[in-house]
Amino acid sequence: MSTNSGTLWGLGVGPGDPELMTLKAVRLLQASPVVAYFCRRGGSGQARAIAETHIPASATELALTYPVTTELPHDSPEYRERIEAFFDQAAEEVAAHLAAGRDVAALNEGDPFYYGSFMHLQLRLQGRHPVAVVPGVTSTQAAAAGLPRPLVMRDDALHVIPGTLPTERLRAALTEGDAVAIMKVGTNLPRIAGLLDELDLTSRAWYVESASGAGERILPLAEVAREKAPYFSQILIPGEGVRR
Structure with missing residues (x-):
């Protein structure tokens, strides 16, 4: 693990009410040069909407846009292959910022480890870069x-x-x-x-x-x-x- 790496912060932003964000999540978000979030094509995602007022204007926003998979059953091998390839790519996009020494605040509605999308980044990047989780109020x-x-x-x-x-x-x-x-x-x-x-x-x-x-x-x-x-x-x- 590089000593010059940025830290990946998995920030739980709560279930919907922005006032349920923790003070720690707000502090880290406001200090992060890069803000990442999962979203569907044509939208910015629930997590970003919750945290919007706390995202610094100077931050680089990294939208990790899910592929369109509506034509595939979610229990099919084709769906699993496509979605796992997407998470691989998303992790590498985040890793590029971490390798350059930039912290990344990855937003997650609710809590990152309570069925949270953040887990797909953590599982791929833990051991390569520093990763820490800030818990959030669950739905x-x-x-x-x-x-x-x-x-x-x-x-x-x-x-x-x-x-x-x-x-x-x-x-x-x-x-x-x-x-x-x-x-x-x-x-x-x-x-x-x-x-x-x-x-x-x-x-x-x-x-x-x-x-x-x-x-x-x-x-x-x-x-x-x-x-x-x-x-x-x-x-x-x-x-x-x-x-x-």
């Missing part, structure tokens, strides 16, 4: 703050489950936790809602969309139309606080 924490009861209390065990799991794995995971946070709902909403009906969990479930952001919606899952949901949505099932 689950922000969503839980809007519920009428605590997400977990007393002896509750919280299970965090990606809604992209195959149906049988998802069913098994839903039966194991006292409290549950289901991430990556999106187009999986009808399938997840059906499983919650089957397991008699719908009455306890809450749907949260754009937690802490301008378009935040929090309502009982039973009142939600069972069509596909936005990417930034999740389902929370609070625990009942049973002592063991």
Whole structure:
């Protein structure tokens, strides 16, 4: 590892409300000569939108633009090959700045290591350059703050489950936790809602969309139309606080 290398900072910028950014994340962002962020073609991404007011005018912005892959199933080898090649390229674009001695602040909505895109940079650059993570408020924490009861209390065990799991794995995971946070709902909403009906969990479930952001919606899952949901949505099932 070069002693003249810049540092890659993975900055958690929180789930949507800019005021949920930590003081440390703001300080490091304002001092960084390079600001990197993942985004889709034609946009600047959620993370940059959250942190926008703190990005210095003098900073070089590095937009890491995802390839268009809508024609490919996300579980296909072709999709995996294309997306991994993109992350390889993104890491090298960041590495060029680090090798030149420039720190890079990589923005990540929520927390960098909580299903965060930053992990793809960290996994490729750790060991080659200094890498450090600044934690952020997760979408689950922000969503839980809007519920009428605590997400977990007393002896509750919280299970965090990606809604992209195959149906049988998802069913098994839903039966194991006292409290549950289901991430990556999106187009999986009808399938997840059906499983919650089957397991008699719908009455306890809450749907949260754009937690802490301008378009935040929090309502009982039973009142939600069972069509596909936005990417930034999740389902929370609070625990009942049973002592063991």
